[in-house]
Amino acid sequence: MLNTIYRLTQPRKIEIAFSEFDLFSNDVIVRPTYLSICHADQRYYQGTRDAKVLAKKLPMALIHEGIGEVVYAPDGSFKPGERVVMIPNTPTEKDDVIAENYLRSSKFRASGFDGFMQEYVQLPADRLVRIGKSIRPEVAAFTELVSVSVHAISRFDRFSHKRRNIIGVWGDGNLSYMTSLFIKKFFPDSKLYIFGIMPKKLADFTFADKTFLTTEIPDDLLVDHAFECVGGNASQIAINQIIDYINPEGTISILGVSEYPVPINTRMVLEKGLRIFGSSRSGREDFQKTVDFYEKYPDIVEALSRMVSYVKTVRTIKDMNEAFELDTQKSFGKTIMKWEK
Numbered sequence: 001m002l003n004t005i006y007r008l009t010q011p012r013k014i015e016i017a018f019s020e021f022d023l024f025s026n027d028v029i030v031r032p033t034y035l036s037i038c039h040a041d042q043r044y045y046q047g048t049r050d051a052k053v054l055a056k057k058l059p060m061a062l063i064h065e066g067i068g069e070v071v072y073a074p075d076g077s078f079k080p081g082e083r084v085v086m087i088p089n090t091p092t093e094k095d096d097v098i099a100e101n102y103l104r105s106s107k108f109r110a111s112g113f114d115g116f117m118q119e120y121v122q123l124p125a126d127r128l129v130r131i132g133k134s135i136r137p138e139v140a141a142f143t144e145l146v147s148v149s150v151h152a153i154s155r156f157d158r159f160s161h162k163r164r165n166i167i168g169v170w171g172d173g174n175l176s177y178m179t180s181l182f183i184k185k186f187f188p189d190s191k192l193y194i195f196g197i198m199p200k201k202l203a204d205f206t207f208a209d210k211t212f213l214t215t216e217i218p219d220d221l222l223v224d225h226a227f228e229c230v231g232g233n234a235s236q237i238a239i240n241q242i243i244d245y246i247n248p249e250g251t252i253s254i255l256g257v258s259e260y261p262v263p264i265n266t267r268m269v270l271e272k273g274l275r276i277f278g279s280s281r282s283g284r285e286d287f288q289k290t291v292d293f294y295e296k297y298p299d300i301v302e303a304l305s306r307m308v309s310y311v312k313t314v315r316t317i318k319d320m321n322e323a324f325e326l327d328t329q330k331s332f333g334k335t336i337m338k339w340e341k
Contacts, residue, residue, distance in 0.1 A: 001029075004119040004341065006320060007059040011047025014117075014317050017059070027122045029072040030084060034141035035116055035314075035337040036065035037327045044110075045324045061114035064088035065144040066339070067137060068121065070128075077125040084128040085143045086116060087287055101151070101281040108281065117320070119341045129287045135294050138308045138336045139301050143290055144282070145334075146304065149179040150293070151286040152227070152253050152279035153186050159277055160225050160251035164190045168245070170214070170238040171229030172196025172205070173332065174307060175255055179229055180205060181303055185293065193223060195241075201332060204306065214241060222247050231256025239264050248272040255279055309333030315340050 001021040009015045021029065041062045043049045067085050070078040078084065088109035091100040100106055109115040131140050167190050169180045176194065184192055184207050191209040195217065196202045202211040212221075214237075224247050230238040235258040242252055243265050252274060269276065294301050309330040312323040314337045327335035 001120075003122075005061050005114055006117040006317065006341075007061045007114070008044055009059040011054070012045060012321065012324075014320050015059070016317070021120070021122055023072075023074075025122070026075050026125070028070060028074075028078055028125050028128060030068040030086060030121045030123060030128065031071050032066050032068040032086070032116050032118065032121060032339045032341075033083075034067050034137045035063045035339050036142035036145070037063070037324060037335045037337065038065055038142075038145065040064070041110060041115075042324065042327060046328075057112060060110065060112075061117040062110050063115040063117050063337075064108065064110040065142045066116040067131065067140045067143070068116075071120060073125065075125065078128065078130075083131055083133055083137075083140075085131050085140060085287055085291065086121060086123060087127040087129065087284055088115065088144060089281055089283060090124075090127065091283075100283040117339075126284060129284070129291055131291050132295065135291075135301055136305055138311055139304045140294075141336050142304075142307075142334050143287065145174070146178050146182075147282040147286040147290045148255070148279070149175065149182050150290045151282040152179065152255055153182055154286065154289070155277065155279055156225070156227070156251060156253050157186065159275060161249060163224050166191045166193060166223045168193045168195060168223035168226040168242070169229060170195045170226065170242055171231075171256065172198055172201035173229070174334065175231075176227075176229035177204065177307065178304065179227055179255065180208060181300055182293065183227070184208075185297055185300065193221075204332075207303070214238075217241075217245060221245060223250070225251045225253075227253045227255060229255050231258055233258070233260075235262045236264070243268045243272070243274065246272065246274065249274070251275045251277070253277060253279060307333040308336060310335045311338055312336070313338045313340060 005017045070082045091106045194211045226242040
């Protein structure tokens with residue numbers, strides 16, 4: 001079976017390539033239907049990654065967030081037409097201690113091998129999670145990103161002590177919004193405080209108990225634990241501010257990605273006995289847990305739907321380019337490609 005792949009060959013240039021499917025394998029064939037553009041995709045598309053990285057990874061099909069419909073499952077694990085979330089993380093081994101998303105041997109789509117910008121995608125059955133058709137497809141498309149928040153919160157639940165009167169989240173963007181939504185569901189008895197820099201964005205956190213501008217935090221305010229969802233050059237400021245405003249023996253979950261080393265106030269980390277951990281990507285268990293939350297709490301899906309900034313129907317390479325350019329114009333939310341290839 002011949003498949004069409006849409007690969008980025010150089011910044012802002014997408015070209016068609018073809019590959020042959022092995023129909024005698026046990027993999028499931030899925031037709032992508034809705035794809036979500038992520039910051040990592042944009043860094044490749046815009047060419048803002050290091051030149052050596054681009055030279056090593058391109059040509060490559062982008063997108064690691066998406067859903068599709070099953071076309072063919074040789075082992076009968078799925079029925080044709082079933083809607084599924086595609087898991088981009090692809091482990092090549094199993095470890096009793098290290099999770100699949102942290103194994104250095106695991107591969108990740110759109111970061112070393114082809115992502116979901118294909119006519120069809122061939123995946124092992126365990127890289128798919130069923131999702132009901134009652135869930136809005138535009139929201140389901142970025143389940144991968146949501147699952148990263150769920151993964152971090154699940155780890156926090158294991159690592160942190162049980163005094164969780166106040167949980168603080170630093171950041172007012174996409175990652176902060178999603179993480180905060182799920183913190184409120186995981187820990188309904190805890191107060192949730194959001195710390196950001198833009199009043200307009202903070203106004204979207206209607207479910208939070210309080211919001212604060214980072215320049216106007218009361219001197220006597222303290223949180224028991226905190227999540228850093230800022231990333232980039234502002235990571236240093238956010239993490240050190242958390243260290244200042246967290247109670248002794250609190251836990252700090254770092255989720256924001258920075259391209260450069262971030263200096264932090266280790267003296268106060270030691271004095272307060274803080275625990276700091278990082279989380280990245282997610283595994284099948286996190287995807288399933290996320291979908292289960294969608295089903296259990298329809299209000300989460302409704303809240304996440306506010307993050308859908310644009311939905312672009314894509315049939316041609318010109319449409320793909322327009323979707324990526326459109327994505328650069330938003331200040332919040334996600335750009336979704338309705339993939340009609």
